[in-house]
Amino acid sequence: MNEVIKNILTRRSIRSYTDEQISDEDLNIILETAKFAPSYKGTQSWHFAVVQNKEKINQLISVIKEALQNSSIEQYKKMGNIPNFNPFYNAPTIIITACDKNSPEKEADSAVALENIMLAAHSLNISSCWISSLSIVRDDPKVIGILSELGIPENYTILGTAALGFSNNSNAKAAPRKEGTISIVK
Numbered sequence: 001m002n003e004v005i006k007n008i009l010t011r012r013s014i015r016s017y018t019d020e021q022i023s024d025e026d027l028n029i030i031l032e033t034a035k036f037a038p039s040y041k042g043t044q045s046w047h048f049a050v051v052q053n054k055e056k057i058n059q060l061i062s063v064i065k066e067a068l069q070n071s072s073i074e075q076y077k078k079m080g081n082i083p084n085f086n087p088f089y090n091a092p093t094i095i096i097t098a099c100d101k102n103s104p105e106k107e108a109d110s111a112v113a114l115e116n117i118m119l120a121a122h123s124l125n126i127s128s129c130w131i132s133s134l135s136i137v138r139d140d141p142k143v144i145g146i147l148s149e150l151g152i153p154e155n156y157t158i159l160g161t162a163a164l165g166f167s168n169n170s171n172a173k174a175a176p177r178k179e180g181t182i183s184i185v186k
């Protein structure tokens with residue numbers, strides 16, 4: 001099996017991280033792969049905001065928590081009330097992926113970029129996890145305030161966040177794959 005395929009098949013979502021920061025060199029490679037993802041009509045209408053400042057990450061967590069608690073959706077309210085709520089699992093780096101609100105394929109563009117981020121990270125022995133919490137509360141005024149401080153342009157919306165770092169737990173196993181999800185017509 002070639003290394004690219006092996007990398008795709010062995011990537012797992014990791015939910016526990018050490019304090020060790022990833023190197024700037026690796027971060028730059030990962031960001032380059034995000035920028036080289038395919039995008040709708042080649043528009044590249046995305047922005048990647050990297051946050052490596054613990055204080056900023058904690059600030060973000062606290063506004064996410066508050067916004068979830070204020071949600072009218074019971075499931076989100078519950079999430080916000082989890083004691084020691086930490087959606088980023090103490091990862092030392094997060095990459096918030098935003099796209100122009102007017103881009104017709106913003107969800108797809110962000111998803112392919114995030115997948116590149118996670119696969120590139122894995123190939124560099126860096127663990128990752130896609131995190132949804134920030135996207136859920138992206139329209140909350142306090143969240144918007146912090147996002148603009150982090151460099152996300154106005155009129156951009158959050159579609160997903162990658163947590164990156166070194167795993168505290170190397171036992172993550174893939175769930176069995178569902179049967180019947182492929183049909184081939186020749």
Ligand SMILES: Cc1cc2nc3c(=O)[nH]c(=O)nc-3n(C[C@H](O)[C@H](O)[C@H](O)COP(=O)(O)O)c2cc1C
Pocket residue numbers: 011012013014015129130131132133172173174175
């Ligand atoms: C759109 C999307 C949203 C996700 N949101 C979260 C999340 O908020 N928190 C989390 O721990 N994992 C999240 N995940 C990771 C999935 O739970 C994970 O990919 C799945 O359980 C399969 O595990 P694997 O990535 O190890 O193959 C998300 C994945 C995707 C694709």
